[in-house]
Amino acid sequence: MQIKPNGSQASSIGPVTNFTGHARRDPIHTALDPSRLAVGQVTFDPGARTVWHTHPVGQLLIITAGCGRVGTWGGEVREVKAGDSVWFEPGEKHWHGAGLTTAMSHIAVTEAENGSAVDWLEPVSDEDYAK
Numbered sequence: 080m081q082i083k084p085n086g087s088q089a090s091s092i093g094p095v096t097n098f099t100g101h102a103r104r105d106p107i108h109t110a111l112d113p114s115r116l117a118v119g120q121v122t123f124d125p126g127a128r129t130v131w132h133t134h135p136v137g138q139l140l141i142i143t144a145g146c147g148r149v150g151t152w153g154g155e156v157r158e159v160k161a162g163d164s165v166w167f168e169p170g171e172k173h174w175h176g177a178g179l180t181t182a183m184s185h186i187a188v189t190e191a192e193n194g195s196a197v198d199w200l201e202p203v204s205d206e207d208y209a210k
């Protein structure tokens with residue numbers, strides 16, 4: 080058993096290669112072999128979002144605070160609020176982020192395949208984000 084006390088893992092700022100706007104990442108659990116499960120909290124300032132990306136074996140989001148938006152390639156932009164959960168299928172191209180004027184936090188539950196849990200792609204345009 081391992082207990083990670085609150086305050087023992089540093090926050091980090093989402094890098095500009097993977098995020099538009101200001102996003103803070105707080106790790107919760109890093110994959111420990113043979114488990115491939117990784118869990119982290121992300122907090123997006125209003126207008127902030129990930130770039131387009133895919134997950135090789137899917138991803139579960141649990142919205143924990145605020146109101147944000149999620150989008151899939153060729154699909155609608157949907158509003159999500161605290162208490163909602165979102166599942167993205169393996170390989171489904173998508174993004175997640177804050178609302179236009181509201182912050183959003185989620186817990187992301189992701190499994191790696193061959194050591195990688197995400198493939199980052201191009202930024203989400205302001206037009207696609209604001210749909």
Ligand code: MN
Pocket residue numbers: 132134138167173174175
């Ligand atoms: Mn994702």
